[in-house]
Amino acid sequence: MTTPLIVLEMNEVNFEWVDEYIKRRKLANFERLTNVYGYRTTYSETDYEHLEPWIQWVSFRTGLTYSEHEVFRLGDIQGLAMAQLWESIEKRGYRVAAFSPINGVNRTENSPFWLPDPWVQSRVSGDKLLQRFSSALKQAANDNANNSLTIETIITLLAVVFRRVRVSRWHKLVWFALKAFTGKKWYRVVLLDFLLFEYFRTLWLLHRPDFATLFLNGAAHLQHHYLFNSKAYKGPHRNPKWYINPDHDPLHDIYQLYDYILNELQKLNARVIIATGLRQIPCRRPVYYYRLRDHAKFLAEVGICFKSVTPRMSRDFLIEFSSQEDLLGASSILKDMRIHNGERVFEVDQRDRSLFVYLCVDNEICKSDIIVNSIGSCVLGNFYNHVVFVAIKNGEHDAQGYIVDTGTKIINGASQTSLKSIHSEILKLYPDLPESIGQG
Numbered sequence: 001m002t003t004p005l006i007v008l009e010m011n012e013v014n015f016e017w018v019d020e021y022i023k024r025r026k027l028a029n030f031e032r033l034t035n036v037y038g039y040r041t042t043y044s045e046t047d048y049e050h051l052e053p054w055i056q057w058v059s060f061r062t063g064l065t066y067s068e069h070e071v072f073r074l075g076d077i078q079g080l081a082m083a084q085l086w087e088s089i090e091k092r093g094y095r096v097a098a099f100s101p102i103n104g105v106n107r108t109e110n111s112p113f114w115l116p117d118p119w120v121q122s123r124v125s126g127d128k129l130l131q132r133f134s135s136a137l138k139q140a141a142n143d144n145a146n147n148s149l150t151i152e153t154i155i156t157l158l159a160v161v162f163r164r165v166r167v168s169r170w171h172k173l174v175w176f177a178l179k180a181f182t183g184k185k186w187y188r189v190v191l192l193d194f195l196l197f198e199y200f201r202t203l204w205l206l207h208r209p210d211f212a213t214l215f216l217n218g219a220a221h222l223q224h225h226y227l228f229n230s231k232a233y234k235g236p237h238r239n240p241k242w243y244i245n246p247d248h249d250p251l252h253d254i255y256q257l258y259d260y261i262l263n264e265l266q267k268l269n270a271r272v273i274i275a276t277g278l279r280q281i282p283c284r285r286p287v288y289y290y291r292l293r294d295h296a297k298f299l300a301e302v303g304i305c306f307k308s309v310t311p312r313m314s315r316d317f318l319i320e321f322s323s324q325e326d327l328l329g330a331s332s333i334l335k336d337m338r339i340h341n342g343e344r345v346f347e348v349d350q351r352d353r354s355l356f357v358y359l360c361v362d363n364e365i366c367k368s369d370i371i372v373n374s375i376g377s378c379v380l381g382n383f384y385n386h387v388v389f390v391a392i393k394n395g396e397h398d399a400q401g402y403i404v405d406t407g408t409k410i411i412n413g414a415s416q417t418s419l420k421s422i423h424s425e426i427l428k429l430y431p432d433l434p435e436s437i438g439q440g
Helices: 015-023 028-037 053-062 085-091 128-142 151-164 167-180 187-207 218-229 250-268 295-301 324-336 421-427
Strands: 005-010 040-043 096-099 211-216 271-275 279-292 308-311 316-320 346-350 354-359 378-380 387-398 401-405 416-418
Touching (some): 015 028, 015 250, 053 085, 085 096, 085 421, 151 187, 187 218, 218 387, 279 354, 324 346
Parallel strands (some): 005 211
Antiparallel strands (some): 308 316, 316 354
């Protein structure tokens, strides 16, 4: 292979909604790409609980279904030896790189840059600024519900802007930042994806790896939270005015950024594969999302003994224990919790010494809400004070995804393939180089 490949992992974007904006003459580069190259649809798992991005992107990168790789939690990939695309391609003699791939782990030996996602403990390949940027992303992601950034994180982000973002693009950053901090808070997501792309582009031009991936999660996040405000949405639901101005369309705003990114990628003289992994469809009803305000404080207050607790995405968190007795006790307490109206509070996945937990209350939590156990005894009298409102869920996962490949031309939607099969298609582009034969 002589032309480098960039895989843009555009998480959960729905091309049906892209097509709606194209009809409105809003996304010129999406329109050009899909008219010239077309797109295929992909399919994945049939069980809804397996339609999580941290499961499906593992399938994409390993060529294995969930039943084959059994990666269920965000972070599970860390302890598994299965080959991902990066190391498989590197062993064939090529240079590889990655930027924030969800549930990916860095096992490369000579990657010029490799930035793990904020929820996976993995090695950073790159200079000190990239290592600092990785720490800043972790801090920003874990404190997202509280909207707090440390001074160190702010300094690091400014350093990235001055050293890794083109001066000619600073006006975009300023524009996004002004919107983000003057009432349109979803522009923080737009701003982050823009910064990730600019940083990736700078490093890609500096090192020109043979294979590189860039994961962007902004559209998935905003679809989950604001789909009912989209001009592409045809359903009956609307978000309340206290939540977002009915005239605003965050989905259009993030899709416009992606339209810009597609145009910029086309200038890099690289083959580009755009993959969505999954897509989202409208929720049948609005679902309220909450996150624990202080995980350790909450667990202590309800009498749980634990070794450590680590927040994950949105409502999820991981608890580790020193003993099996503590684990079983915690599992029993959490599974037994109900809001006083009978609604379950937590879903729990149990392992040897850890629990993966998510807060599953999906109705509005009120100041009068208390937590009781299955026999009605009060466990916690001030649950409202222990949670932070995150969002109203508008979109939910669907097994269909999309693939655009600037190396092939097809009719839109005319063919369908399994998500895991894209793995072998990509590997075929990288035959063993002579000096790599016999290695590994």
